[in-house]
Amino acid sequence: MAAAFAFDIIGFDLDGTLVDSSLELSASLNHALRSAGRPEIAPARVKSLVGMGAPAMLEMALDQSGGHDRDLVKHLTTVLVDHYEANLGSDCPLFPGLLPALDKLQLYGVTLAVVTNKFEHLAVKLLRNIGLLDQFETVIGGDSLAECKPSPMPIHEMIQRCGGGRAAFVGDASPDIDAARAAQIPSIAVTFGFRPDSARALGADSVIDHYDELDAALARISVGC
Ligand SMILES: O=C(O)COP(=O)(O)O
Numbered sequence: 001m002a003a004a005f006a007f008d009i010i011g012f013d014l015d016g017t018l019v020d021s022s023l024e025l026s027a028s029l030n031h032a033l034r035s036a037g038r039p040e041i042a043p044a045r046v047k048s049l050v051g052m053g054a055p056a057m058l059e060m061a062l063d064q065s066g067g068h069d070r071d072l073v074k075h076l077t078t079v080l081v082d083h084y085e086a087n088l089g090s091d092c093p094l095f096p097g098l099l100p101a102l103d104k105l106q107l108y109g110v111t112l113a114v115v116t117n118k119f120e121h122l123a124v125k126l127l128r129n130i131g132l133l134d135q136f137e138t139v140i141g142g143d144s145l146a147e148c149k150p151s152p153m154p155i156h157e158m159i160q161r162c163g164g165g166r167a168a169f170v171g172d173a174s175p176d177i178d179a180a181r182a183a184q185i186p187s188i189a190v191t192f193g194f195r196p197d198s199a200r201a202l203g204a205d206s207v208i209d210h211y212d213e214l215d216a217a218l219a220r221i222s223v224g225c
Pocket residue numbers: 013014015016049050051052053054057115116117118119173
């Protein structure tokens with residue numbers, strides 16, 4: 001089947017883009033906060049803390065109740081990750097329309113990849129547990145390389161691992177769109193992720209409200225690139 005767009009590679013962010021991981025992340029963040037005697041944070045508010053990895057999420061959460069230091073963040077990252085890993089993917093729905101959208105891209109012969117700021121081993125395990133891992137040529141995590149999003153480094157690496165060619169990136173937050181811009185590839189922001197209020201202001205080349213719109217958005221942004 002011929003695609004209406006000219007991309008060889010489509011990269012996806014993970015949390016808030018492929019899956020709604022907010023309930024599992026909230027449960028594990030709050031488990032870590034409780035263990036340190038800190039107040040919990042409501043899942044709706046946890047969404048705004050996701051996107052720069054677990055240590056950054058903990059720093060921002062701890063700053064809401066008395067601050068953080070490096071040792072505390074290091075210790076609580078282990079507490080959070082151990083808890084998160086135990087039930088990974090059991091309460092982590094895919095966003096509507098994702099599977100048919102990925103199937104269509106595969107039919108077009110597009111190579112798919114994930115670039116997340118989650119630790120790589122957690123991203124791989126989550127994708128395996130929810131049955132998505134085989135869809136992706138490669139998974140690059142926040143600790144896979146010397147730099148993570150918003151650096152262009154993981155985007156460049158993604159393109160290289162996927163054999164080169166024209167690429168676009170889909171994400172829900174500023175590290176995604178900024179990394180794509182820094183790597184000089186077009187981006188699509190999703191409004192159904194963890195930044196519904198600001199997705200339109202991220203400066204992406206296109207914005208979608210549902211995965212049904214992905215095909216048309218890719219066709220729009222591939223014109224002239
Ligand atoms: O902050 C995280 O844990 C990772 O988030 P991302 O998948 O949106 O990059």
